[in-house]
Amino acid sequence: MSTTEPDALLGPADIRELAAKLGVRPTKQRGQNFVIDANTVRRIVRTAEVRPDDVVVEVGPGLGSLTLALLEAADRVVAVEIDDVLAGALPATVAARLPGRADRFALVHSDAMLVRELPGPAPTALVANLPYNVAVPVLLTMLERFPSIERTLVMVQAEVADRLAARPGNKVYGVPSVKANWYADVKRAGSIGRNVFWPAPNVDSGLVSLVRRTEPIATSASRTEVFAVVDAAFAQRRKTLRAALSGWAGSAPAAEAALVAAGISPKTRGEALTVEEFAAIAENKPTGDEPATDSSSESKPGADEPAGNKSHGNKSTGSGE
Numbered sequence: 001m002s003t004t005e006p007d008a009l010l011g012p013a014d015i016r017e018l019a020a021k022l023g024v025r026p027t028k029q030r031g032q033n034f035v036i037d038a039n040t041v042r043r044i045v046r047t048a049e050v051r052p053d054d055v056v057v058e059v060g061p062g063l064g065s066l067t068l069a070l071l072e073a074a075d076r077v078v079a080v081e082i083d084d085v086l087a088g089a090l091p092a093t094v095a096a097r098l099p100g101r102a103d104r105f106a107l108v109h110s111d112a113m114l115v116r117e118l119p120g121p122a123p124t125a126l127v128a129n130l131p132y133n134v135a136v137p138v139l140l141t142m143l144e145r146f147p148s149i150e151r152t153l154v155m156v157q158a159e160v161a162d163r164l165a166a167r168p169g170n171k172v173y174g175v176p177s178v179k180a181n182w183y184a185d186v187k188r189a190g191s192i193g194r195n196v197f198w199p200a201p202n203v204d205s206g207l208v209s210l211v212r213r214t215e216p217i218a219t220s221a222s223r224t225e226v227f228a229v230v231d232a233a234f235a236q237r238r239k240t241l242r243a244a245l246s247g248w249a250g251s252a253p254a255a256e257a258a259l260v261a262a263g264i265s266p267k268t269r270g271e272a273l274t275v276e277e278f279a280a281i282a283e284n285k286p287t288g289d290e291p292a293t294d295s296s297s298e299s300k301p302g303a304d305e306p307a308g309n310k311s312h313g314n315k316s317t318g319s320g321e
Helices: 012-022 038-047 065-073 084-097 099-104 132-145 158-165 175-183 223-235 252-261 275-283 307-313
Strands: 055-059 076-081 105-109 125-129 151-157 184-192 205-212
Touching: 012 084, 038 065, 038 125, 038 151, 038 184, 038 205, 055 065, 055 132, 065 076, 065 084, 065 099, 065 125, 076 084, 084 099, 084 105, 099 105, 125 132, 132 151, 132 158, 132 175, 132 205, 151 158, 151 184, 158 175, 158 184, 158 205, 175 184, 175 205, 175 223, 175 275, 223 275
Parallel strands: 055 076, 055 125, 076 105, 125 151
Antiparallel strands: 151 205, 184 205
């Protein structure tokens, strides 16, 4: 790895000049908020513990603030950008600011949700300022499709960061919390102020660290089967699991049988369970021979999961840098 080249990182004036040259205005549709503070991107790289031998994948590089800082620290960087103008300009920015590292950079011009392979060696780390409107689905998709990613550090909306890192029993514990924990040990890794972005967002940001499990969850159920239980449990999170899982199991009595077999009280709610307990429920899904009727009023449709916890259903991505 070469030594850092002077003034390689982008400052506020550089960002605005580059954006003006490209005719770029950040769009809310794609969740674009460009980082304009070099110290912030350096901090992100330090917090991510990027190593000289890392192959880092970045989603939503935007104008390249974080990209350049990653290139200074990692062996290689692969950036995934959906925006036509930004994708077209980024290689030139890298070549101009870090000419000695340009051969260590690759660009994938695509929606991150559609990417199934990346050029070069398998990625070892994911570091990204994720677009707020699609942060959870992008994160989970990347962790699923690229199991070689050992360490992840993402900057997301503070509220989303809290949900991702929440533990069972926490009021914001939900679908993102459980699904992220399927792949990794998750924790909050700091906060980011609004004034380091252009334009400044109306919400605070947070860093989330995810270190992939060295051993997968010990279960005979597949990820798809476990996630189906998670989705069902939180679709009606104010109900007991006996009621919330009635549709998944075929009936409330069948749900109760699965819960009892998994060693979980039917009166428990989803927010109290670990990912391992959801896996145990999935392992005991009824075969379909159980009674299909139940008179419990709890089996009626109830309150949905708060909208923020449903962001895993959003399918589009944009630039988040």
